[in-house]
Amino acid sequence: MRIKGRVHKFKDNVNTDEIIPASYLNTQDPAELGRHCMQGIDKDFVKRIKTNDIIVAGKNFGCGSSREHAPLSLKGAGISCIIGISFARIFYRNCINIGLPIMESKEAAKVIKAGDILNIDTETGRIEDVTQKREFRSQRFPQFMQEIIKRGGLMQYIRKRREG
């Protein structure tokens, strides 16, 4: 998958309560969740973002609660990809399972600045910073995860397997 978008940067240890506070967990609608995305950390975030924008985070992004509402709210708000030094594991698997591209690259996460425009190829793991004219590599997904991502998420992957 090819992605092009503008970067918003976040600090280390952003937790899922910050991404979507618990008071909004009584809905499952991605668009509705997207309207409150990042409300616990940056109230104006949703006003500043455009569809296909990219989040570049520090380490342990998405820690805390297992709420899938967190990646859903990011997806609902129009975020197309998340790059970070590292991710909390439940958040990571939730992104894979709902088909939201997520990439680990320490160098990219450190060098890329807010406002930069990125060109990303999720299959090869190539991250191009168009603004800074630099290129980074994230580790390629293991075969197993590539299959899930290729199908657009875990449910589609399972459906395909049951049919085939």
Place this chain on the structure above:
Amino acid sequence: MASTITEKILAAHTEKRSVEPGEFIEAKVDLALGNDITAPLAIKEFERSGVKRVFDNKRIALIPDHFTPNKDLKSANQCKILKNFASKHKIKHYYEVGRMGVEHALLPELGLVLPGDLVIGADSHTCTYGALGAFSTGVGSTDLAAAFITGKCWFRVPESMRFVFRGRLNRWVGGKDLILYTIGDIGVDGALYKAMEFTGDAINKLPMDDRFSMCNMAIEAGGKSGIIEPDGITKGYTGSKRTKIYKSDKDARYSDIIEYDVKKIEPQVATPHLPSNAKPVSKIKNVRVDQAVIGSCTNGRISDLRSAARILKGKKAKSSVRLIVIPATQKIYLEAVKEGLAEIFVKAGGVFSTPTCGPCLGGHMGILAEGETAIATTNRNFVGRMGHTGSKVYLSNPAVAAASAIKGRIAHPEEVL
């Protein structure tokens, strides 16, 4: 090949004889859990898949515990989704308000998780059951939906970290303090993707409720799971039920081995806004509290309530403090009533509530206003976790929370006795 308890349990749930860290596996689950926040999303995905039947209606647990008793219309609708699904698929382990409890206290109490089991739950604190020598871990709603269909879940086999706790615990120090101290040492991502195995002579003597508190918070260090090898104490808890006991081989491989001398550990308090900000309670000076919460999947068990009651007996919470005590299950509630603990809490000027996760995640039953501070026996002190983003949460064990309620500021239990 030498294996850890975690690797053995995972392998036993696949067709493989052994598994290695880093390997991707698909494993059978013994139990799949969802609650009123995460299960509606899983149910929606399940129904969208067009599959008519769940893999096994006796291996799914649906527990409405987060916003229950229903706090508002939206929460009521969420719970109705669980109720309808449970009825349609004849889900055996669905527990209605009045019979339910905080999921991670309830499932072990009902004997639904046993040593050697593999349990997934769409709730991050599912790692609690490692206290029984089971592999259990939090997953997302889509994972849960997939398990509803296939009875399986995908995992990357985690590396294990071994934590050895040596020595005799100081007075007022329990499982909560050991885990806060550990998270304080390794950080909130110190065990990222890893299994945290707790061992040592201090763990061998640690009561079951304290073991639950420890494994419960493995996730706060980024851990995939927390686990303690089953022993006589585990057996005393599970009773005569048939269990599969796994233990780590002597030469099993660990990514890290960390030893602690528990004699050096005093009751811990984690200051805002990370569980890793753990400090000895004696170092916390002049922190006034507006609210003290005793309960949750971390510390809402009977021994937690007994510990708080020992401090509060015959005393009053300071008039400016809201003391909220929440037993984690109906059984614990009834025990607390029979033992006279409920009376101690009410006479101390406290609230004694029906089981709910409620205030822990800022749901209901004790939301903080802007500028307010709580001491809580819960598991997270993130920004806005218990209410307004301008409020603060300090984490502690039940005795410290009770002493702090009396003093109106964070206090050591010895200060009030």
